[in-house]
Amino acid sequence: MTEAMVQIVDVVLLVLLAITGIAVIRTRNLFVAVMLAGIYSLVSAGLFVVMDAVDVAFTEAAVGAGISTVLLLCTLALVGYKESKPQHTPILPLFVVIVTGGALVYGTAEIPPFGEADNPAHQNVAAHYIHDSEDEIGHIPNVVTSVLASYRGYDTMGETAVIFTAMVGVLLLLSRGPLPKRVYHAGHWHKVKRGVTREDLIAEMEDEEVHDSTVVGGEDEDG
Amino acid sequence: MDDRVILRVGTKVLSPFILLFALYVQFHGDYGPGGGFQAGVIFAAVFVLYALVFGLERAMEVMPAKVAYACGALGVALYLGVGYLSMFRGGEFLNYSYLFDPEHDPTHGQHYGIIGVELGVLVTVFGVMVALFYAFAGRRRIDT
Incomplete structure (x- = not known):
């Protein structure tokens, strides 16, 4: 690849990175955000390849775009995919981010040029x-x-x-570790039998709740 | 069981090849990009894919959670084991040159030492990734 081609690839990848980054911030749909974060990782992996850091790129593609996306999706399945509206104005965070970003950009002026032999x-x-x-x-x-x-x-x-x-x-x-030997429910302790799954146990407790309330109701009628 | 035939058949066809690719990444790490970490992730990805398509319960029959936990610990033990072995052979901790007769050819020991520790990394990363996925996917949503 010639120098100009490398620069074109660099610019394209960095622009894509910026677009995905901004899109992640702007979207309120967490499912979309997770997918975009995966794309962000993949584009970063591409950048690492351009910088000849193939081992890092490999890890980024496998972990960042692969496993962590799946883990985030699993989390979304638990917490839902809608982000609630922020309660504060973004002025202070924006200020902090701009100052930090400015300091980082200022710092890059001191970084030796990329790939020079006498770095x-x-x-x-x-x-x-x-x-x-x-x-x-x-x-x-x-x-x-x-x-x-x-x-x-x-x-x-x-x-x-x-x-x-x-x-x-x-x-x-x-x-969810192993089940305890006994559980406290509805006023008394229950022994947990061997081989009972958590789902069985929950169903059993719910049954008992219904059963208990009918018994209580019966007593009331008697009284 | 759902009726997504293409996904199910595709998963079954692809899985052995992905496992093989993970092994390639593991053992080709000496010559090109790759190594224990990446190979472990790819290995784990097969079981994640399987769980996504066939459900967590069937995946846990193929790869029980306890085995994954054990792998996570076993890899670290293997890594440390290689380190201690080189100590017992007369060198420093993790100085693989002493694994075999260092007078004859220290690179011989280095070669096997690197294979050993990379295998440890592979086993740990594989076990941890599968365990993490199980931990996240195994929880139910609690609606309040």
Whole structure:
């Protein structure tokens, strides 16, 4: 690809990114917002490919556009897809966002040009990885894998532990663990029999509620 | 069971190929983009797809939630195991060069060490992604 073509692709992708971002903010339909967020991730993945960060692009496409979209849809199935009208005026958030964005854009002036060989990022260990990983790690053409799994094995171990911790956290908050041995309902404790599912139990309780109220009604008649 | 024949047949036809692609991503990570994380997500995506088309209960018969939880922990254990193994072989923690005779050829150990830890990442990511999906999809909407 020539330089001009790269720039055209860059501009097209960035414009798409901006359009999807604004559309996510403007829509009040959360289903639409989730779908647009998926598209946003996919376009970002495209940008990463253009910047030669294929491993990152791969992850972004699989996690951002794939799994997280599904998880968000699952959440929407629980909470509904309509967003209520905001209760505050957006002036203060807008001010904060503009100031922060302005600071970030100002900061980019100091960032070294993209892909230059004498950038600070390429001065320290990167040269060593590219030059010596063949001898130290063996014939692994994708240096990213050598760095990720061997040179930076500690970091990847930490990341794996973080993912595991995320699972533990979500399960603690969301999962429906095993049923308790007994449940308190309508004034007394019920033993939960083995092999009873949660749905059976709920149905049983509802039945009993109806049953109880008729009994109470009967007593009233007697009295 | 619904009558969306194309979805059901398409899912069944595609699933083995997606699993195979996940393995390709896993083992081709040395040569191109990919690795344990991406492969784990793709692996999990098969079961998410299955659950979306055939329902959560049938998916949980294919891949029980307990197995997914176990995978999530097992992968981390595998990763740590490779690290400790290289310690017991005389090197530092996670220094794979010592997995095999380092005097002879340290890259040999590096090669297998990387395969080992990438497998650990794959197993953890797969288990966690499936577990997260089950946790989200398994809840009912509570109407107040």
